[in-house]
Amino acid sequence: MAGNRGRGRSQFTFNVDALGFGRGDSLPSSAQTPSPLFPPMQFRPVPLHTGEEVDYMLALKQELRASSKNLPFHIKAARTKTDVARYSDKYQNGEPKNNCIEWSPDWSRMPKELCIKVRKTRKTAIGARPQLTPKVAAKKEEVLQKLETLEKREEEQHSEEEEDEEKKKKNDEEEEPDADEDYDEEELEDETDYIMSYFDNGEDFGADSDDNMDEAVY
Amino acid sequence: MTVQEVRLCGLLLQQHFGNVVEKVGTHLIRSGVLTLRALAYETKLPLDLVKKSLCVLVQHGMCTFGAGRRGPAGPVEYRINCESIIHMLRYPRYIYTAKSLYGDTGELIVEEILQRGQMTMSSTVRTVADRLTNNMPEGQSMDYSEVVSAFSRLVETHFLQRCPPLASAGSSSSTLDTPLPAATQPTEPESHPDCYKLPYINLTGQGKRRRSSEGGEADQRAAKKARTDNSECGDDGIHWQVNFQRFHLHFRDQAIISAVSCKLDQSSSEIVRTMLRMSEVTTPAHAAFTQALSSNEIFRALQSSYNIARPNLDQYLSLLVDDPMEFVGKTGDSGGGMYVVNLHRALANLARATLESVVQERFGSRSARIFRLLLRKRHLEQKQVEDFAMIPAKEAKDMLYTLLSENLVQLQEIPKTPDYAPSRTFYLYTVNQLPTARLLLQHCYKTVCNLIERRLYETKENKRLLEKSQRIEAILASLQATEAEAAQLTEVEEMITVPERQQLESLRHHINKLDSSENQVDESIFLLESYIKSTQASR
Numbered sequence: 001m002a003g004n005r006g007r008g009r010s011q012f013t014f015n016v017d018a019l020g021f022g023r024g025d026s027l028p029s030s031a032q033t034p035s036p037l038f039p040p041m042q043f044r045p046v047p048l049h050t051g052e053e054v055d056y057m058l059a060l061k062q063e064l065r066a067s068s069k070n071l072p073f074h075i076k077a078a079r080t081k082t083d084v085a086r087y088s089d090k091y092q093n094g095e096p097k098n099n100c101i102e103w104s105p106d107w108s109r110m111p112k113e114l115c116i117k118v119r120k121t122r123k124t125a126i127g128a129r130p131q132l133t134p135k136v137a138a139k140k141e142e143v144l145q146k147l148e149t150l151e152k153r154e155e156e157q158h159s160e161e162e163e164d165e166e167k168k169k170k171n172d173e174e175e176e177p178d179a180d181e182d183y184d185e186e187e188l189e190d191e192t193d194y195i196m197s198y199f200d201n202g203e204d205f206g207a208d209s210d211d212n213m214d215e216a217v218y
Numbered sequence: 219m220t221v222q223e224v225r226l227c228g229l230l231l232q233q234h235f236g237n238v239v240e241k242v243g244t245h246l247i248r249s250g251v252l253t254l255r256a257l258a259y260e261t262k263l264p265l266d267l268v269k270k271s272l273c274v275l276v277q278h279g280m281c282t283f284g285a286g287r288r289g290p291a292g293p294v295e296y297r298i299n300c301e302s303i304i305h306m307l308r309y310p311r312y313i314y315t316a317k318s319l320y321g322d323t324g325e326l327i328v329e330e331i332l333q334r335g336q337m338t339m340s341s342t343v344r345t346v347a348d349r350l351t352n353n354m355p356e357g358q359s360m361d362y363s364e365v366v367s368a369f370s371r372l373v374e375t376h377f378l379q380r381c382p383p384l385a386s387a388g389s390s391s392s393t394l395d396t397p398l399p400a401a402t403q404p405t406e407p408e409s410h411p412d413c414y415k416l417p418y419i420n421l422t423g424q425g426k427r428r429r430s431s432e433g434g435e436a437d438q439r440a441a442k443k444a445r446t447d448n449s450e451c452g453d454d455g456i457h458w459q460v461n462f463q464r465f466h467l468h469f470r471d472q473a474i475i476s477a478v479s480c481k482l483d484q485s486s487s488e489i490v491r492t493m494l495r496m497s498e499v500t501t502p503a504h505a506a507f508t509q510a511l512s513s514n515e516i517f518r519a520l521q522s523s524y525n526i527a528r529p530n531l532d533q534y535l536s537l538l539v540d541d542p543m544e545f546v547g548k549t550g551d552s553g554g555g556m557y558v559v560n561l562h563r564a565l566a567n568l569a570r571a572t573l574e575s576v577v578q579e580r581f582g583s584r585s586a587r588i589f590r591l592l593l594r595k596r597h598l599e600q601k602q603v604e605d606f607a608m609i610p611a612k613e614a615k616d617m618l619y620t621l622l623s624e625n626l627v628q629l630q631e632i633p634k635t636p637d638y639a640p641s642r643t644f645y646l647y648t649v650n651q652l653p654t655a656r657l658l659l660q661h662c663y664k665t666v667c668n669l670i671e672r673r674l675y676e677t678k679e680n681k682r683l684l685e686k687s688q689r690i691e692a693i694l695a696s697l698q699a700t701e702a703e704a705a706q707l708t709e710v711e712e713m714i715t716v717p718e719r720q721q722l723e724s725l726r727h728h729i730n731k732l733d734s735s736e737n738q739v740d741e742s743i744f745l746l747e748s749y750i751k752s753t754q755a756s757r
Binding site: 041042043045046048049053054056057058060061062064065067068071073074075076077098099101105106108109110111113114115116 | 233234235236237238239254263264266267269270271272273274276277278283293294309310311313314329333334335336381384455457579580581582730731733734735736737738
């Protein structure tokens with residue numbers, strides 16, 4: 001709507017008094033940076049509640065926090081082994097493994113797809129096995145039988161460990177496709193364990209020495 | 219889910235369950251509903267870890283699962299219940315309430331069930347009896363029957379409830395005739411008729427003291443025995459969980475009673491306490507007011523220790539009714555007068571008091587006066603604000619604009635002409651209680667997040683020092699167990715130097731302060747959340 005534009009000096013189109021500042025006042029400068037991270041406070045905050053109840057709840061809170069770290073619900077990812085498999089791995093059961101769960105939930109209340117095997121202690125597993133093999137034999141063949149059962153037990157242990165190793169390897173492989181890529185190029189050349197660029201097979205030995213006569217050859 | 223709520227849930231999950239569960243949980247909150255495979259793919263975690271995390275979340279009732287979009291034949295879908303994650307902030311308060319109502323036994327029962335999510339009655343009783351026995355002097359032990367009686371009292375007053383039964387979700391067996399609950403409607407625990415029925419269990423015995431001298435063998439034997447005992451108890455499959463809603467109703471009642479005692483006096487608060495106690499069982503959870511109680515009934519139910527005579531009771535009741543806070547209302551005259559406690563109005567008034575106190579502490583008492591004026595008078599022009607608040611124009615303008623920039627006050631335009639010309643429009647300032655309460659609730663969530671992060675930062679900065687002090691404490695404890703000489707003890711103690719000791723002391727002081735602040739902010743969160751929920755329920 002074409003209204004009265006005002007003659008000469010600028011006039012606001014609305015009644016300036018309603019806003020609360022006069023014509024002569026300068027407008028406050030607009031903010032050009034985000035507000036500060038720790039804005040200064042006009043008033044100090046009120047002190048916290050104190051009392052027996054408050055102290056007890058504080059102690060409860062800290063205890064709950066500390067004890068929840070020891071419960072089996074605190075899930076730590078299994079450390080991926082990057083170096084060689086060691087002999088002591090067989091005897092270190094303390095590390096959490098990804099494929100077993102440390103507590104036994106009521107599986108009837110969970111969807112079937114979440115079922116993972118429950119972690120049992122090693123001792124009961126190994127102790128149970130010899131009982132499975134039937135104990136037969138006359139006195140003469142007892143020793144032979146015992147030798148055979150000991151052999152079998154070793155094999156079963158070994159196969160059980162192999163199964164575990166395989167599962168772990170599969171998990172490791174799923175997790176570390178990137179680490180393998182670095183090694184792929186070097187290994188592809190000759191399928192040896194040695195990185196080819198480091199290996200000097202001596203073919204250039206004779207050829208170089210002809211050109212540089214001033215260098216001493218040891 | 220707002221940004222601050224997601225952030226808070228992430229921090230709480232990390233604190234209690236570790237980084238893996240935090241990653242899975244926050245991703246599931248952000249995406250809404252996901253299947254197991256999609257979740258594993260998007261979080262790039264190994265499938266087993268995702269399965270374990272989901273098990274933990276389902277166990278604690280924070281995640282629900284159900285048949286997905288493709289119907290019962292398709293994969294199971296999971297969704298997170300953010301509220302129950304935020305309830306983790308309030309666990310100390312629940313445990314303390316159980317202690318004040320039911321003693322140490324009740325406290326330990328609630329603590330065990332909160333930490334483990336769901337438990338059967340027999341395993342709870344055994345664990346709690348063992349813990350109590352360990353704390354008792356030598357030779358005494360806790361009988362199971364005492365723990366069972368504490369448990370049954372908790373169930374009778376509805377503080378514990380049975381976990382709702384599940385339809386067989388995701389099972390491959392052909393139960394096509396039973397309709398599976400969709401992931402959007404989890405079965406309410408209250409809809410189960412046996413929700414508060416105690417199972418009959420055959421459990422007698424006493425708590426076992428854990429002896430450190432016996433080796434691992436005895437523990438294994440005991441553990442095996444416990445496993446076989448479990449199946450004999452007869453309550454397999456009946457799991458119990460904490461009924462958060464009942465605790466919240468209790469906190470709400472406590473808030474109302476303390477408000478009455480602050481505003482009026484102790485005797486009025488006792489009368490209100492009696493009224494609330496009488497209508498505990500008969501009032502449904504989201505009711506706007508309690509059942510009508512006649513003055514005669516109240517008088518009979520009043521404990522004699524309060525020493526309130528009949529005519530005094532009537533006077534107190536009429537004072538309560540006339541009070542502007544409107545805690546108690548009169549609905550009739552039969553039986554000496556029928557009175558109700560106005561629950562929703564009380565919550566609204568408590569929330570309003572919270573808002574006013576926040577404005578007062580942050581901006582000063584004059585800004586608070588303007589805020590209260592706007593709450594009462596709804597819409598006011600700038601000139602009217604200055605006049606009613608009796609504050610000079612320049613300062614009033616300043617304060618109003620500060621409040622406006624903080625979004626605590628809104629501007630409403632009322633045009634006189636259809637073209638909204640500024641010279642011919644009224645500009646009115648107003649405060650809407652509900653949106654402002656929501657805004658403050660988000661501020662509270664942000665505050666708790668900042669407090670937690672600051673505490674984590676402080677702990678991380680002084681990690682070396684904390685570890686050193688823990689090691690020294692362990693050494694001291696082992697030395698004391700083997701009864702070493704005092705000289706050795708002092709030598710070990712001196713391994714921490716005096717400035718380090720001071721640093722440790724100040725660190726402990728800071729962490730205590732931060733933790734205490736979290737508890738206190740949680741009280742405001744509870745009030746604001748209850749108010750917002752009550753307005754939604756009444757719509």
